[in-house]
Amino acid sequence: MQEQKMILQNVDSFELKDIFECGQCFRWKQQENGSYIGVFGKNIVNIKKEKENIFIEGLCEKQIKQTIEEYFDLKRDYRKIKERLSKIDKNMEISVKYGQGIRILNQDLWETIISFIISANNNIPRIKGIIERLCQKYGEKILWKNEIYYTFPTPEQLKDVTIQEYRNLGLGFRDKRIYETTQMVLKGQVDLNQMQNNPNTNEIREQLLNLSGVGPKVADCILLFSTLKRLQVFPIDVWVRRVMNDLYIKQPQEEKISKKQIEKIAQEKFGDLAGLAQQYLFYWRREKWESESYMESQGVEKANFAFHK
DNA sequence: CTGCAGGGGTAAA
DNA sequence: TTTACCCCTGCA
Numbered sequence: 486m487q488e489q490k491m492i493l494q495n496v497d498s499f500e501l502k503d504i505f506e507c508g509q510c511f512r513w514k515q516q517e518n519g520s521y522i523g524v525f526g527k528n529i530v531n532i533k534k535e536k537e538n539i540f541i542e543g544l545c546e547k548q549i550k551q552t553i554e555e556y557f558d559l560k561r562d563y564r565k566i567k568e569r570l571s572k573i574d575k576n577m578e579i580s581v582k583y584g585q586g587i588r589i590l591n592q593d594l595w596e597t598i599i600s601f602i603i604s605a606n607n608n609i610p611r612i613k614g615i616i617e618r619l620c621q622k623y624g625e626k627i628l629w630k631n632e633i634y635y636t637f638p639t640p641e642q643l644k645d646v647t648i649q650e651y652r653n654l655g656l657g658f659r660d661k662r663i664y665e666t667t668q669m670v671l672k673g674q675v676d677l678n679q680m681q682n683n684p685n686t687n688e689i690r691e692q693l694l695n696l697s698g699v700g701p702k703v704a705d706c707i708l709l710f711s712t713l714k715r716l717q718v719f720p721i722d723v724w725v726r727r728v729m730n731d732l733y734i735k736q737p738q739e740e741k742i743s744k745k746q747i748e749k750i751a752q753e754k755f756g757d758l759a760g761l762a763q764q765y766l767f768y769w770r771r772e773k774w775e776s777e778s779y780m781e782s783q784g785v786e787k788a789n790f791a792f793h794k
Numbered sequence: 795c796t797g798c799a800g801g802g803g804t805a806a807a
Numbered sequence: 808t809t810t811a812c813c814c815c816t817g818c819a
Contacts, residue, residue, distance in 0.1 A: 508802065605803040611815060612802085657813025662804080700804045722802040767802085 486527065486627075489549035493539040498563035500586020501534055507587050507768040509710045511600055511613045512620075512637070524620070526593060527636055528552055529629045544629050558588050558714075570762055573754055576732045577762065580769035587764055589710065594677050595670070596637040597711035602662050602698035604706075611655075618654045643667045662698025669696060686715050701744075709760045719751040719759040728770035 493499075501521050505513040513523035520533035520540075530543035530553075545552045554560065567585065571578040599619075604612050616637075623638035623646060644667070651660035669675050675696060680689050686708065693704040705720035707713065719725075721744055729747050730739040733754075755762040 601802085602804095606801065606812075607803090608801045608815075652813085655814070658804090658811085659813080698804065702803060706802080720802085723800095724802065771802090 486544050486546060488542070488629075489545050490540075490542040491549050491553065493541065493553075493559075495537050496539060496559065498567065498586055498588060499534070499539065499557070501532065503584050503586035503768070504557070504588050504590070506772075507584060507764055508609075508771070509590055509764070510592060511604075511609075511616050524627075524634050524636060525556055525596075527625070527627065528556075529627055529634045544627065556591055558591055561588075563588060566758060566761055570755070570758055570765065573762075577765070580765040583769040583773065584765045587768065589714070589716070589761070589764065591712045591714060592710055593637065594681060594707070594711045594713060595640065597707050598666065598693070598696065598699070599637075599663060601703045601706045601710075602666060602696075603656065603659055605659065605698065605700075605703060607659075615655055622654065640667050640670045644671060659698060665697035666699070681712060686718070689713065689715075690718075709763075716760040717757045719748060719755070719763050721747055722767075724767050724771050725763055728766045731770075732766075 505515075505521055505523075510523075512525070513521045515521050516531075518533070520531055522529070522531045524530075526546065528543060528545045530541060530545070530549075533540045541549065541553055543549065567581045571581050600612070600616055603615055607615075617635075620635035620637055623642045624635035625638075625642075627634045627636065643663075646664070646667075648660045648664045651663055656663060670677060675692055680692060683689050690704050690708065693699050693707055694701070699707070702720050702722055705718045708715040708718045709720060721729075726739060726742065726747065729750065730736055730742060733750050734742055734746065736742055751759045751762070
């Protein structure tokens with residue numbers, strides 16, 4: 486572990502707000518000066534952007550350059566991805582423009598699994614609070630610049646935690662699921678290393694679905710947001726359902742649209758970029774849905790939108 | 795102030 | 808296919 490610094494210049498597609506607020510991660514906190522501090526693995530990182538300069542400093546296990554490059558997916562050409570998506574239709578052009586600084590992080594598989602089990606039927610502030618308490622209680626303490634940070638607890642660190650202790654943390658009915666999934670991983674009923682190296686996406690999904698608390702939506706989030714990095718999967722939650730209905734299906738009773746129908750459209754329209762498309766659409770819809778004037782300013786036909794409420 | 799719906803779904807019936 | 812679920816917030 487050592488204190489390191491670096492500066493990135495003129496990186497395409499890199500906006501802190503877009504990256505950290507688009508719903509893929511839960512442990513980055515905005516500071517009063519606008520920078521973000523986060524913990525991933527055993528790394529504590531402070532990141533700040535001023536104009537085209539990105540200032541990064543922190544405690545890293547390996548070289549900071551390599552660490553950042555991997556975590557922020559810097560080797561992928563998002564410009565090209567956005568170009569392809571923007572050409573699909575006007576909706577994609579607008580949503581990509583809105584979330585132009587998004588990058589899909591390469592997050593630790595174990596942390597992503599637990600985090601998204603916690604996310605089920607939950608809201609973001611509460612999810613963040615639960616995860617923070619989990620880390621404080623069972624993670625490893627790391628001191629940096631007179632502040633204490635906590636790593637995300639490993640399966641081993643959660644080995645003897647009881648369901649009741651999870652319940653006391655405020656996990657609610659997810660207590661049992663976290664307990665069971667941890668035990669399954671510890672017993673080797675699921676091999677995360679092997680999963681990481683498995684090229685067969687459907688096989689991985691089946692394995693993930695065996696875990697307690699992992700259903701189709703959570704499984705797809707894990708596939709997309711972790712180091713598994715399957716950019717073609719299309720997690721369907723209430724917001725995605727909403728935006729897909731508004732833009733492409735336009736049924737009055739949105740809740741009755743079948744998942745298969747949405748999946749079919751996503752596959753046809755976005756193909757191998759479905760996961761990226763999902764993220765731009767999700768972020769845009771969640772942040773901007775209330776602003777009809779925004780749509781007009783972007784030249785979107787009113788008739789194309791069935792606003793909710 | 796009380797009551798209730800609903801939230802980045804899942805598991806069990 | 809439907810329903811309960813822990814806890815918190817927003818709103819009637």
